[in-house]
Each structure stands twice: as C-alpha cells, then as structure tokens.
Amino acid sequence: MSAGAGPQTASEYIVHHLTPLSVGHGFWSVHLDTLLFGGGLGALFAWLFYKAAANATSDVPGPLQNFCEILVEFVDGQVKDSFHGHNPLIAPLALTIFVWVWLWNFMDLIPVDLLPALASVFGVHYLRVVPSTDLNSTFALSISVLFLVYYYSIKVKGGSGFAHEVLGHPFGIKAAPANLLLRIVEDLAKPISLALRLFGNMYAGELIFILIALLPWWVQPLLSWPWAVFHILVITLQAFIFMTLTIVYLSMAHEDH
Template structure:
C-alpha cells in the first residue's frame, strides 16, 4: 500500500523521493541558485536576530523573564565553550560561536517538520519543488564553512603576523630545510582545505541522511507512520543540537589553532 502523499507527488515511490530531494532553483550551471535554501536561511537568520533583539530590549536586572533566562543560559553555555578552547581575545569569537550555534540549530530543527506539509503548501502557491532544511543542501554548510576558512586565515595572520604565518607554512611540520618547503606548503594547504570540508560534509551528511529517512517513513501507510516516525524524531532531537554544537566547537578550535603559535 502506498501513502496518499506518494500518489499525490507521482506514480511511484521513486518519483516521490526524487520530488522531495529536488530544490526550487533559478539559473543554470554554475549560476544556479537554490531559492528554497536561501529563503529559509535568511528567514531563520532574521528570526534569530529578532528573538535576540527582543531579549536584549526586555533585559532587566530584576527578576528575569523566561526569554531572558533562556538567552542567558545560551550565552553562558557558548561563552564557556569559547573560554575552554580559545585563549585569545574573545570579543569576536564568542558572538561568532553564538551565531553559528543558533543558526545551524534552527537549520536542523526544520528537519522535524513533516516532510509533506510545506511542499504541499508550496504546490498550492504554484511552486513545483521545495526543500526546507538548509543544512541538508550541501551548498549551505559549505558556504558557512568557507566563511570559517576565511576567518582561520585572518586569525592566523592576526596571531602570528604575516611573517609568522609564512614561516609556519614553510617550516611546519618538517623543519627549515629548503628541500622540504614544498612538502610543508602542500601539507599545510591540505590541512587548511580539510577543515572546511570536514565541517561542511559532517553537517550535510547527517542532516541529508535524516531527511531521507523521514521521506522514506512518509511513504508508509498513514496508520503506521507515527511508530517509526516518532521513534526517529525522538532520536533526531538529539542529533539536531549535537550537530550544531560540533560545528560551533570545531570552529572555535580551528580559530584557536590558527591564532596560537605551534
């Protein structure tokens, strides 16, 4: 038996899965933009800013409200994570870590929305495709991780100076022998590239797999979906904050390694 959602999206389960994994796009080739990823990323980012602004404006030295309590706990949690891993000036790194954690967390939470709800609403508005989980689109995690790569380079120069950073690229890890400089440069470039790649692929892989499992569960008969769907959602509730925490923590660690001299 095939669910109503499968019948609505296409004539077979294969078409149903393919339909849900297709992005709303504009443009062609290299200049193809995933409109749904951009839209939900911007909306979730704006929501994050709005909530933080509300908490800041309502902050009081007296008895705090629920929103202030929540934000204070979140700020303390992120600030302690930065203190433990980053030993340089934290004026920029702590807000950066906070932004990354909350934004990625909101990205991941979108995976808990039933897979047919928002695409069905989009179809009534004349949109053929819609994917609502930005972190399940490899472009979003890679864009965020490339931003981290730029900051790694900035903090490498900030902590060591241009001369120190250049010496590290030439002399680390095999020493100052000029014959070993090419190997040192190659290994350091590989290390630099591996950091954003690992950040992006870890987040993308986990959320893409979770999204795919939710889609497969949605193809089951409606009267049994809640059993595997509920179990997977409970497990996924643990994955959602964990992946945001890992992305934030690795960002802090990478910036700390870049800032400190080896």
C-alpha cells in the same frame, strides 16, 4: 506535489522532495529555498536575541530572557574551555553558528509534506526546507570559517610569521615543499569535513523522514515519533560540533609561536 498529473511512484516522491527550488543551471544555479529559509532563520535568531536584550531586566526574567541567558552562558563556557587567545568576536560568532545551524537542522522535524504542500497552493512545485541538507549552505558556512582562520592567522602572526608557519611546520624550513603540501591538505580538510559532516547527517535524517512518509498512514506515527525524538539529539549534536570545531580552528589561528 509535482506539477505533473497522476500519482507519484516512491522514487518520484523521493526525488521530488530532494529537488530544490532553483533558478539557473549547473554551477550557476541558485537555490532559492535555501536562501529563503537560511536567511529567514538567521533573521529569526537575530530578532529573538535582540528582543531578549531589549527587554532584559534584573528582576524576575521572562522565559525568553532565561532561554537566551542559558545559551549565552553555555557558549561562553565552551569558548573559555577551547579558545586560548583574546578576541571579543569569538563568543558571538560561536553563539551565532550554534543557534543558526540548530535552526537549520530543526526544520528537518517539520512534517516533510507540510510546507511543500502549502507552497504548491501558490504554484511552487519544488521546496526543500532544511538548509543544512544543501551542500551550498554547509560549504558556504565552512568556507567562511576558513577565511576567518586565514584572517586571524595573518593578523596575529603577521605576514612573515604566517608564511614561516606554513613553510616551516612540521619538518623545518628546509622541507618547505613538503610542509606546504601538508598545509594545503590540512586546510582543505577543515571546510570539507565541517561541511560534509553536517550535510551528511542531516541529509540522511531527511531521507529517513521521507521514507517513513511513504509507509501507510497508520504505521507512520510508530516510526516518525521515536525517530524525531532521537533526531533532536542529532541536530543539537551537529550544531555543537560545528561550533566547537570553529572555536578550535580559530584558537589555533591565534596561537603565535
């Protein structure tokens, strides 16, 4: 609950749940809850897969090894279908993005009042627990993908080859200004679409859970459980889309014409 006394109105309740724990102001503000949960979930992913690899056996595998092997085979299949170059980094990167984004999204299934109420006991009055509902995190991830696209485009094609692709496609080198303008629009659209698609879907899902929490207690299970079951599909689909588009963009970067 908020630091102020007295009951909250519906609008105050919604605004309270959508306010991040941050320091600083404006552009220079840092969302501590996004860093905490995003970093913590990343560490959880790394620890689980490290434990599965360390305890891997050729005998009857345990549940964790089975689960990790299923994920690795699934992602490897997607990379083989969508990536047409040769780069040993792509499959681990795709696996990291899929699992990490899925864990981000999964936090949306935790009851909206549970972790904020626990945090308030320790004097923390604002806490957003879903990193993918923060534009800072979704844009940071999508911009990182864009940097990788530029890096491999230059590495594979060379500086002159990359410049020729930017200035000469699709209308030929004589239309370089128009080609450059189209390339700028295309490159801006990639991180924006990646970030906003993930953010928009997860923000809407979180808002629906908050609205359900405003209803009488006896109505909440009738709506929250069906929405949670449907939302499992949403969070998985959003992680899959982010991973697949990352693979496709990097595959395009490796195409040397």
